[in-house]
Amino acid sequence: MKRLIASLLIFAIAGVANAKVDLTTLPTRDTVQLTIYNSADMTLARESRALTLKEGANALQFSWENTLIDPTSLEMLPKNHAGRIDIAELVFPPRVRNLGLWNIHSEVSGKVPVEITYLTSGLTWRAFYMGTLSADEKTMRLEGYVRVTNNSGEDYENAQVRVIVGKVHLLDEIAELARREYPYGRPGVVRPPTPSMPAPSAVMLRQRAAGREMMAAADMAAPKEIIKEGLSEYFLYTIEGTETIPNGWSKRLQSFDVDGVPVVNLYKYEAERYGDRVMRFLSFANDTEHKLGETPIPDGMLKVYRGVDDAKHLSYEGQSSFKYIPVGEKVELNLGTVADVVVEPKLMEVRSDNHRFDRNRNVAGWDDIHTWRIEVRNTRDVPIKVEIMRNFDAPHWDITHSGSIDGYEKVDLDTVKFTVELPGRSQKTFEYTTTLYRGVRTEDYNRRTR
Numbered sequence: 001m002k003r004l005i006a007s008l009l010i011f012a013i014a015g016v017a018n019a020k021v022d023l024t025t026l027p028t029r030d031t032v033q034l035t036i037y038n039s040a041d042m043t044l045a046r047e048s049r050a051l052t053l054k055e056g057a058n059a060l061q062f063s064w065e066n067t068l069i070d071p072t073s074l075e076m077l078p079k080n081h082a083g084r085i086d087i088a089e090l091v092f093p094p095r096v097r098n099l100g101l102w103n104i105h106s107e108v109s110g111k112v113p114v115e116i117t118y119l120t121s122g123l124t125w126r127a128f129y130m131g132t133l134s135a136d137e138k139t140m141r142l143e144g145y146v147r148v149t150n151n152s153g154e155d156y157e158n159a160q161v162r163v164i165v166g167k168v169h170l171l172d173e174i175a176e177l178a179r180r181e182y183p184y185g186r187p188g189v190v191r192p193p194t195p196s197m198p199a200p201s202a203v204m205l206r207q208r209a210a211g212r213e214m215m216a217a218a219d220m221a222a223p224k225e226i227i228k229e230g231l232s233e234y235f236l237y238t239i240e241g242t243e244t245i246p247n248g249w250s251k252r253l254q255s256f257d258v259d260g261v262p263v264v265n266l267y268k269y270e271a272e273r274y275g276d277r278v279m280r281f282l283s284f285a286n287d288t289e290h291k292l293g294e295t296p297i298p299d300g301m302l303k304v305y306r307g308v309d310d311a312k313h314l315s316y317e318g319q320s321s322f323k324y325i326p327v328g329e330k331v332e333l334n335l336g337t338v339a340d341v342v343v344e345p346k347l348m349e350v351r352s353d354n355h356r357f358d359r360n361r362n363v364a365g366w367d368d369i370h371t372w373r374i375e376v377r378n379t380r381d382v383p384i385k386v387e388i389m390r391n392f393d394a395p396h397w398d399i400t401h402s403g404s405i406d407g408y409e410k411v412d413l414d415t416v417k418f419t420v421e422l423p424g425r426s427q428k429t430f431e432y433t434t435t436l437y438r439g440v441r442t443e444d445y446n447r448r449t450r
Contacts, residue, residue, distance in 0.1 A: 027051075030113075033160040035236075036125045036148065038298065043123040043152070048079070050113050053106040060102040062090075067153035071100055073119040081108050122152030125163045127255065127300035131282075133263070133317065135307055137382055140263045140284070144255040144297070146226070146237070150245045158242040161253075165235040165298045165324070226255045228295045235295050258291050266332075269343040270389035278341045278386070280318060283332040286325045297325040304335060342377040343388060348431070356440050365439030368394075375429045378422040388418045396437040396445040403430025 032047040051060070064071065071092065078085040084107040091101050106112070125148045132141040146163060150156065227238045237255065245251055266281045268274070282304060287293040301321045305314040318335030325331050349371040356365035378384050392414045399416060401408060405428075407419030420428050437445040 029157075031160070032156055032158070033162065034123060034156060035162045035164060036123050037164045038125050038127075039164075041121040041124065043120050044117065045120055045156075046115060046117045048113060048115050050111045051104075053085070053104065053109060053112050055106055055109045058104040058106055060104060062100045062102065063098055065098040068120050068122040069152075069154075070119040070121070071098075073117070074100060075117045076102060077115045077117075079113040079115055081106075081112060084108050085112060120152050120154070122150065124149050124151075127298040129300055129302040131263075131302055131304040132314065133304065133306040135382075137265050137306065138262065139259075140261045140282075140304075141257070141259040142261050142284075142292075143257045144300075146239075146253045146255045147250055148243070148245060148253065149250040150247050153247055155244075155246045157244045159245065160241075161239045161243050161245075163237045163239075165237065165296055226253070237295075261290050261292065265384065267338065267341050267384055267386040268389070269386065270391075271345070272391050273389075274337070277337040278343055280335040280338045280341075281332050282318075282320075282335055283330060285328070285330040287328050293327050296327055299323045299325075302333060304333075340379045341384060341386065342375075342379070343386065344375045344377075345390075346373045346375070347371075348373050349433075354441060363439070365437075365441035365443075367441055368436040368438060369433065370436070371431060371433040373429060373431045374418070375427060376420050376422060377427040379425060381424040383421065383423050386420045386422070388420065389415060390418070390432070391415050392434060392436060394436040394438070396442045398435045398445075399432055401430060401432035404428035405430045 027049055030048045030050060032045060035044040035046075037043065051058075060076075062074065074090060076087050076090075078087070086105040088103045088105055091103065093099060093101060125146055128145050128147065130143045130145070132143075134140070148161060148163070226240065229236050229238075239253055243251060243253075261284055264283045266283065268279045268281060284290050285292070286297050299322060301319060303319040304317040306317050307313070308315050318338075320333035320335055322331055322333055347370065349369070351369050352366045353369055354365075354367045355363055358364040372390075374388060376386055376388070378386075389411065395413045397414075401418070404420065405418050406421045407417075409417045409419075411417050418430065418432075420430070422428055
C-alpha cells in the first residue's frame with residue numbers, strides 16, 4: 001500500500017456524489033515518472049493507471065492528505081478511446097479537505113489507461129562530488145553523484161527519476177500551494193506544516209523494511225547510467241531504470257566518473273584577505289580538454305582526496321562548494337588553509353628620504369622606503385606554485401626586488417604579485433623594497449612617469 005496516491009478511491013461522498021453515478025476503483029500505478037528540479041522545490045509526477053469505467057457518468061475521488069501535492073496542478077488524460085471519454089471537471093467539495101472529485105463521462109466500458117500528472121514539493125536532489133588527485137597532483141579522478149531525497153509524504157516505488165539542471169520561473173511557490181487548507185476557498189491562507197507524521201502501521205513498517213532491502217540491493221549493484229540531454233536552457237538527466245524512494249529516505253546515485261582530469265594546484269598568500277595562512281586552490285575547466293564539457297556541472301560540494309600509495313589509501317586534501325559550471329567555463333575551488341606551505345614576510349627596514357619643505361620650512365613631501373624579506377617553505381613532497389600578493393597604502397610607488405622569484409606582476413594600482421615555484425621539501429627567499437611617494441613628492445612621481 002502506498003501512502004497517498006494508493007489511497008485514491010472511487011466512492012460516493014454523502015451529499016456530494018450522485019447515487020446513480022457509477023463508481024470505479026482506481027488501481028495501483030502501472031508506471032510513475034518523477035522530474036525533479038533543484039532550482040525550485042518542485043517535482044512533476046506523471047503516473048499511468050488503468051481505470052475501469054462504465055458507460056455513462058463516473059466519479060473519481062482523489063485524496064492527498066499528509067502530502068505536499070499542489071491540487072491546482074492535477075490533470076488527467078485518457079490514453080485511449082480518443083473522443084469517447086470526457087474528463088468533464090475536477091471539483092473540490094466544500095468543507096472537505098485535501099480531496100478532489102473528477103467527473104468522467106465515458107462512452108466505453110472496461111479498462112481505460114489514463115495519465116495523471118501533478119506537481120509536488122518535498123522531493124529534492126542535490127549534486128556532490130569526490131575528487132581523487134594523482135600522486136603528482138597533476139590530474140584528478142572526478143566522480144559526480146546525485147542524492148535524491150523524498151520528504152513529499154508519498155512513497156514512490158519503481159519510479160523513473162529525472163532531474164533538471166537549470167532555473168525555472170514560478171508564479172507560485174509549489175510548497176505554499178500544497179499547504180493551503182482549501183485549494184481555492186481561501187487563497188493566501190497557508191496552513192502550518194504538519195508537526196509530525198502519524199505513527200506507521202505494521203504493514204507500512206514491513207513495506208519500509210522491504211524498501212530498505214531493495215535500496216541496499218540497488219546500492220550494491222553496478223552504477224546506473226545517467227542519460228544527459230539539453231532542453232532549451234535546461235539539461236535533463238535521466239537515471240537508468242527505476243528507483244524506489246520511500247517517503248523520508250534519501251538515495252545516492254552516481255552521475256559520472258571521469259579519470260585523468262587535468263588540474264592546477266595553486267597556493268596563495270595575501271595577508272589582507274586571508275591573514276597569515278596560505279590558502280590552497282584547485283582549478284579545472286568544464287571542457288573537452290579536461291575530459292568534461294558534455295553538459296553543465298550542477299552546483300554542489302567537492303571533497304578532494306589524494307592517493308598516497310599503491311594500496312590506494314587516500315589522504316584528505318580539503319573541500320569546497322561551487323556554483324553551476326556552464327560548458328566551457330573554468331572553476332577555481334578554495335580548499336582552505338594549509339599548514340605544510342609557509343610564507344613568512346619580515347619587515348627588514350623602514351626609513352624616509354627626499355624630504356621637501358614649503359616656504360615656512362614645514363615638511364611638504366617625502367618618500368617612505370620599506371624593505372621586506374619573504375621566506376617561502378614547501379614541506380610537502382610534491383612541487384608547488386605559490387602566489388604572494390602584497391598591497392600598499394599609496395597609489396604612487398616604485399619597487400625593486402631581488403632573490404628567488406619566478407614571476408612578478410603589477411596587479412592593480414596598489415597591489416603586486418610575486419610567483420614562486422618550489423620543488424618538494426625546499427624553500428626560497430626574496431626581498432623587495434618599495435618607495436612610497438608622499439605629499440608633493442607625488443608630483444615628482446607623476447612628472448617622471450608621464
